[in-house]
Amino acid sequence: MINIKLSKQTMGLPMVLLLIVALSGCSSSASVRLNSEFPTVLAVPKPVSASIVFQEDFSTYIAQPNDKTVIDIGDAQVKLLKNVFAGLFDQVEYVTAKDQINGINSLVITPSVREVQVSTPSENYLNVFEVWIKYSLEIETADGETIDSWFMPAYGKTPDAFMYSKSEAIEEASIIALRDAGAKLMLDFYRIPAIYGWMMEQKILEESP
Amino acid sequence: MNRIFKLTALGLMLLVLGGCSATTTIDEYRSSTDLVELKANEQVVVLGRRDAGHYETDGEFIRCVSKRMKGADIGVVPENQFIDAIYPWFEPRTAPKGLPRLKRLMADPSVKGVVDQYALRYLVWLDGSTETLDQGGSISCAIGPGGGGCFGFAQWDKLSVYEAIVWDLQNLQEMGRLRVDSEGTSYLIGAVAPIPLLTPVKNDACTSMGNQLKSFFTAE
Numbered sequence: 375m376i377n378i379k380l381s382k383q384t385m386g387l388p389m390v391l392l393l394i395v396a397l398s399g400c401s402s403s404a405s406v407r408l409n410s411e412f413p414t415v416l417a418v419p420k421p422v423s424a425s426i427v428f429q430e431d432f433s434t435y436i437a438q439p440n441d442k443t444v445i446d447i448g449d450a451q452v453k454l455l456k457n458v459f460a461g462l463f464d465q466v467e468y469v470t471a472k473d474q475i476n477g478i479n480s481l482v483i484t485p486s487v488r489e490v491q492v493s494t495p496s497e498n499y500l501n502v503f504e505v506w507i508k509y510s511l512e513i514e515t516a517d518g519e520t521i522d523s524w525f526m527p528a529y530g531k532t533p534d535a536f537m538y539s540k541s542e543a544i545e546e547a548s549i550i551a552l553r554d555a556g557a558k559l560m561l562d563f564y565r566i567p568a569i570y571g572w573m574m575e576q577k578i579l580e581e582s583p
Numbered sequence: 584m585n586r587i588f589k590l591t592a593l594g595l596m597l598l599v600l601g602g603c604s605a606t607t608t609i610d611e612y613r614s615s616t617d618l619v620e621l622k623a624n625e626q627v628v629v630l631g632r633r634d635a636g637h638y639e640t641d642g643e644f645i646r647c648v649s650k651r652m653k654g655a656d657i658g659v660v661p662e663n664q665f666i667d668a669i670y671p672w673f674e675p676r677t678a679p680k681g682l683p684r685l686k687r688l689m690a691d692p693s694v695k696g697v698v699d700q701y702a703l704r705y706l707v708w709l710d711g712s713t714e715t716l717d718q719g720g721s722i723s724c725a726i727g728p729g730g731g732g733c734f735g736f737a738q739w740d741k742l743s744v745y746e747a748i749v750w751d752l753q754n755l756q757e758m759g760r761l762r763v764d765s766e767g768t769s770y771l772i773g774a775v776a777p778i779p780l781l782t783p784v785k786n787d788a789c790t791s792m793g794n795q796l797k798s799f800f801t802a803e
Contacts, residue, residue, distance in 0.1 A: 416694065417693065533640075554676055559675045
């Protein structure tokens with residue numbers, strides 16, 4: 375334990391300024407904007423066509439998991455999902471509203487964010503920052519018939535809280551959570567029972583490798 | 584008299600510094616007695632396990648081990664470069680935890696293509712962490728009109744435990760396992776100025792793991 379005792383009389387203006395600068399480093403609020411680029415997914419798309427609806431509230435989404443934390447994930451999540459959907463479907467179009475859909479593609483997917491949660495070392499008693507992003511994917515046929523409403527949680531944590539400011543740590547954990555969302559989508563999308571059933575019905579599985 | 588004082592001070596310093604060395608134990612298991620072959624054009628990738636809940640094998644340790652191995656003319660592909668090139672199949676959620684899953688993954692021509700593109704022969708999984716086990720003592724620092732200073736004594740023990748598993752990406756089999764345990768105590772002495780006597784536990788673990796992995800592979 376280190377105790378620092380400061381004599382008030384000896385603290386001049388430079389000392390006060392130094393203290394303010396040092397304490398500002400301990401600020402517990404964080405405002406983060408994610409501008410990260412994501413790698414191209416390594417996958418052969420299945421012969422499925424889809425229209426992806428990125429509504430404005432999704433593409434400009436700013437999460438506020440608590441009073442002191444703001445994470446602007448809109449741009450980054452659109453970039454990531456465009457990348458992942460291109461690896462899932464051989465034909466894909468991106469629109470901002472359902473009325474812009476061309477009507478040729480067989481699936482219509484509308485992603486949305488249900489919730490973003492953040493956990494700091496003072497809350498989880500671990501030496502890591504954690505971020506959870508809970509997505510929901512509304513999956514419909516071109517005729518507007520609902521196939522499934524798929525809940526997709528993603529998780530990211532920093533390797534270590536040491537040497538990170540709160541903003542840097544939350545940014546790092548959020549990027550890892552977004553990458554995890556991409557991995558989850560690639561791994562599980564065609565395993566969703568309703569999607570599997572729909573593909574069997576459409577005889578898509580017989581055509582795909 | 585002055586000479587006696589100098590010798591005593593030197594002896595005391597050596598004694599204190601001697602106390603700051605880490606104790607490191609290395610265990611190695613090879614699945615066969617044959618030397619692990621690595622051709623000049625073949626490369627290795629060292630990846631950290633990141634699927635545990637309470638800790639994460641840190642990137643700094645991975646880079647440190649990779650650097651040690653590179654020093655021995657072994658081609659090492661940077662971790663991030665490989666993970667991005669093969670995204671999303673080596674993310675914490677999707678990375679193969681065992682050989683059956685690796686075999687399924689390598690059956691995918693696009694994944695195999697990336698492995699071939701980098702001429703990757705071996706994959707080394709590193710799993711572990713460095714933890715502070717015990718800490719004691721107290722040190723106080725004070726600043727006053729006549730100056731300032733720190734007085735007291737603090738100490739803490741650190742333990743690094745790392746395991747490496749080597750997979751052959753050509754024959755899809757496990758080649759061996761290495762485990763490094765490194766433990767040491769660091770001190771902070773407050774004698775007006777704070778004097779840190781740090782034991783480089785993690786660095787020792789990295790050096791030992793890197794050297795052992797170096798000897799694991801034979802360059803042709």
